[in-house]
Amino acid sequence: MLETKRTPQQILLVFLGVWTLINIIQAAFVEVHADEAYYWVYSRFLDWGYFDHPPMVALFIKIGDALIPSTLGLRLLTVLSSTASVYLLWKMLSRYGKHIKLFILLFGSVVLFHVYGFITTPDAPLFFFTVLFLYLYQRYAEEDKFKWAFLLALVIAGMLYSKYHGILVVFFTILSNFKLLKRPSFWFIVLIAAAAFVPHIWWQIQNNYPSFYYHVIDRSSAYYKFSFTTEYLLAQLALAGPLVGWYMYRQSFRLKADDAFIRALKFNCFGIFIFFLISTLKGRVEAHWTLPAMIGLFMLSYIAMLRFNLPKWFEKLAMVNIFLVILVRLVLIFPVDALMRIKVVSYYFGNKAWAQEIQKKAGDAPVIFMDSFQVPSRYNYYMHSTKGFSYDSRHYRKNQYDIWPLEDSIRNKRAYFVLQYPLEGLGRIDTIQTDKGLFYGAWIDKVRMYQKLNISLEAVPDSWEKGSVKELQLKISNPYRESITMGNAGAKWKCYLEYGFKLGPDLGEFKAVGTDLEPITIGAGQSVLVKARLTAPLVPGKYKLLFSVRTDPFSGARNSSMIPVEIR
Structure with a gap:
């Protein structure tokens, strides 16, 4: 019997299965990032908002952790939503041509797509809702129908509940197509999306706008370093694909915006990149903030490479690019002694053992850490409690620990104080040797603390x-x-x-x-x-x-x- 050639749809299903399996393995066996642990504590206190971010990431974690109480559970919805996003991306792009091999090569080359295939931070739901927004917008741009408008309104709310950066996607999409303003359905979208977001706005009002103060005022630097800009530019090249990212940018820039959807992709891609480039003049910009732009870059480069002659060397270079990314992913599962000196690698190992060593000294008592929302969160996650607390000094930034009722529960109580340096005046000091370094601990018999004054x-x-x-x-x-x-x-x-x-x-x-x-x-x-x-x-x-x-x-x-x- 002669073998039949597999269709693009069949190859896509195989890729979706492989992608999901890789992410499940990674999600189950890679220790949690400290930021993920912080958002896990979010999920212990479900609310309409948090100091740093809107609440969607907490809901993602709460649902997954309820189904599978484990590291995999914490990341479960991220894994599933990532797979759904890949499928939606293909549904959008296959309209321009069904080159499944090119699709897989380009998607697999983008480093950020691998990161948010299993890591659960606010960017994970933002990735999913941005892709879903583009999927619905592609149809809404062609057909002014109530169903697309209503679904778009809900998805826009989902983007905003994921991360504030979602507003940039909405802004640049409108900027790319002012004709939308003439549609009555557009104003219906605005009304429904705004109404859905009211609970979060009310939370901000009740808590004196902590997110606005932090992101707009406190995070802005009073000085400028040229390195803020150069680091940002180099990071964008690397995250798009360390070997092929530059070519994706080149081809995307060359592509002509000959329909409303491609025009929206170009405005989002380059508009968001430029927005954060300008933001480097105010302070350091985190490289992953451009995730929505990376989605646009991937889609534009796919369409462009369908239309232009694809050089023969690109396929080989893209495969090497993917191999390097997968190699890094494997290193995060299987420790390599020679690489453990690299901070980014060692960061993912020894966290549970570290928490257990501290718990041996502290027992069931509250544990106070200094100037870190990440360290107490990591302790909380691995002890499956909320006993860890962050004392945020005037030299550090405020965070959600300044809002939660945790401080109230330890004032005038006995607590264990953990530091990375010995401190005079504490009496007997314990030394705690861990894989994460040497820590010092001491008992405070009656905690006096007024962080919320x-x-x-x-x-x-x-x-x-x-x-x-x-x-x-x-x-x-x-x-x-x-x-x-x-x-x-x-x-x-x-x-x-x-x-x-x-x-x-x-x-x-x-x-x-x-x-x-x-x-x-x-x-x-x-x-x-x-x-x-x-x-x-x-x-x-x-x-x-x-x-x-x-x-x-x-x-x-x-x-x-x-x-x-x-x-x-």
């Missing part, structure tokens, strides 16, 4: 001369369900109210606010006004002023926003 200035000085002293009025608000005493009479762990100025990347020296703390008691949910004396820096400039409540043995929290002040 909020301090604001009643009035910011209009004119402030260098070295001069100002008497200002502070408003200190207590969000806790219990009264707070800032005085130190009879207290083992002392409390201090301090301030510091930031000029450039680093905070300067912190000084005590000139006021007596002994009489200050703030009732639950109440505020007090306090007079304080502050001395301006000796060097003129545009500073950011920060207030901090420091309680021993900790190093002081961020208890105010970064308040802009100009010293003359």
Whole structure:
């Protein structure tokens, strides 16, 4: 019997099976990334929003973890949605030509597609909903029908609930086709998508817009480094495919936008790349933020390579590219001693054993870590608890640990304090030897911690001369369900109210606010006004002023926003 040639659809099904199997193996056997552990803790506190991101990633993890409580479960919906995305991509691109081999070579070359084939961060649901958005938009651009409009509205909400970057996909799609504004169904999409997103907006209002403050203000750098831009550009070349990415960019740029869908792909691809390129002027841009643009790049390069003559060398180079990516994926499963010195590789090994060593010392008590939302999350994941807590100092950034009720549960309780360096004043200090390095631990008999106290200035000085002293009025608000005493009479762990100025990347020296703390008691949910004396820096400039409540043995929290002040 003669063998029949396999159709593109049959080859696609084989590829989908292989892709799913590879991702399942990777998901089951690669230890969780610390960010994934952080989002796993999200899933323990389901809500309409979180400090860093919208809630879709928490829902992905919650569902998968409920079905299969394991590392595979944490990543299950990412694996399944990745496979569904591949199928939808083929459905869109096969309209322009059914070259399944080219499709597989290009898809397999894009590094980011491998990462979000199993790693569960907000980018995983964003990947799926962006592909689904493009699939529906391709049909909506051709047919102005209610069903496409309604489904698009829901998917847009899904993108926004995945990651705020989803708004860029919507913006550049509209920019590519202003005729959409004339459709009544377009405004129906806007209305439904906005209504679906209201619960998250309400969460932001209730929590004083933490995501806006972090992403727009706190994350912006006060200085620029040329390396921000060069690193971004090199990363985009590497993530598109270390060997063939440059050619994909070239061919995509050459492709003419001769229909509404290709025009939307070009606007999204190059628009998002340029948007984040400009963003490097404000600070460091994470390389994976361009994931929606990578989807556009892949699709554009496929269509372009169908239309232009594909050079003979490309297939061989793409296969080498895929081999290198798969090799890296294997290294994350099977440890190679020679590569364990590389931080990116060693990061994925020894995490469970590390958590177990700390738990041997701490038992069932709460464990406090310093300046990391990732480390306590990794401890929480492997102990399957929420006992790990992050004390976020004024030199670190705020995160979801500043919102969760975990701090409230350990105040005035006995807790185990874990550090990567010995700290004086803690009494007996344990040394904890782990595969992740040497750690130090000590017991705090009665934790005194006021990370959630909020301090604001009643009035910011209009004119402030260098070295001069100002008497200002502070408003200190207590969000806790219990009264707070800032005085130190009879207290083992002392409390201090301090301030510091930031000029450039680093905070300067912190000084005590000139006021007596002994009489200050703030009732639950109440505020007090306090007079304080502050001395301006000796060097003129545009500073950011920060207030901090420091309680021993900790190093002081961020208890105010970064308040802009100009010293003359």
